[in-house]
Amino acid sequence: MTEIERFLEDKKVRPTAMRILVYKYMAKRQISVALSDIENAFTKAERTTLYRTLKTFEENGIVHQIDDGTGITKYALCEIGCNCEIEQDLHLHFHCNNCQETVCLTAHKIPHINLPEGYLAKDVNLVVKGLCKNCSN
């Protein structure tokens, strides 16, 4: 049993062939991925299976979803200490207008947001757009 298989079982996710491939793919790329990215990476992949794979991953705290404002849902592997399950995912995301890639800036927590009287915050989504470090030169 490989390390990835052990990891998935730890997360109560059965390590099927496809799931292992998807996990490996996401681990190799360090940026967030869209469903279509994975679909294109494997010629013999069924979109629905991938969709449900990501859904299962998300439900079991392996990935978290990112809404970067492009209209396309992105997914990123949760890092150690990612608490997107127990509470809101408080790190910010950066979307590059040039290379179109979205990254988790896990080290950059979202600052406290002041709200008017009576408003109760449960979740915060913060997306910064601009040029990433590869494209800003």
Place this chain on the structure above:
Amino acid sequence: MTEIERFLEDKKVRPTAMRILVYKYMAKRQISVALSDIENAFTKAERTTLYRTLKTFEENGIVHQIDDGTGITKYALCEIGCNCEIEQDLHLHFHCNNCQETVCLTAHKIPHINLPEGYLAKDVNLVVKGLCKNCSN
């Protein structure tokens, strides 16, 4: 010539009947609206016309778009001092999980966001979700 007609002409938008109605509708409701909201408000309205009306409004600095993460584009009238045209729209938006309404918190500016070396910010989207003042009791 009414005040609204003068306002629209000021913004280089021809004050057609439909445009005036849409503007009035948005002014009456203080929360942001979806295309379908307007569509439902007027029985005799064509979705495409409304779509293009909002697009024209946006291009001329009358409304700004809001991506509140619901997957449905919302629009809100720009207030005096709204600088969504010349630079990024820096105020935050609040989406209520209960009544599903999204409001501009124009008085609440987005705090400065620290980014890692090499990242260049051009735009920021901040959406807080939770319970609005009407629903938090």
Place this chain on the structure above:
DNA sequence: TAATAAATGCACTTCCCTTGCATTAAATAA
């Protein structure tokens, strides 16, 4: 091995956004 449960593949649906194009209305030129 048999029974059960889970994962996958395929087809289809839904939802919203967007566009093409003919028609109608308005603005401008003659």
Place this chain on the structure above:
DNA sequence: TTATTTAATGCAAGGGAAGTGCATTTATTA
């Protein structure tokens, strides 16, 4: 005013991504 040009509207269709139903395959458990 009338003719010409330009803009707005209405209807139909297209596109993309998310999501579902169900039969089939694969894996697990009895």
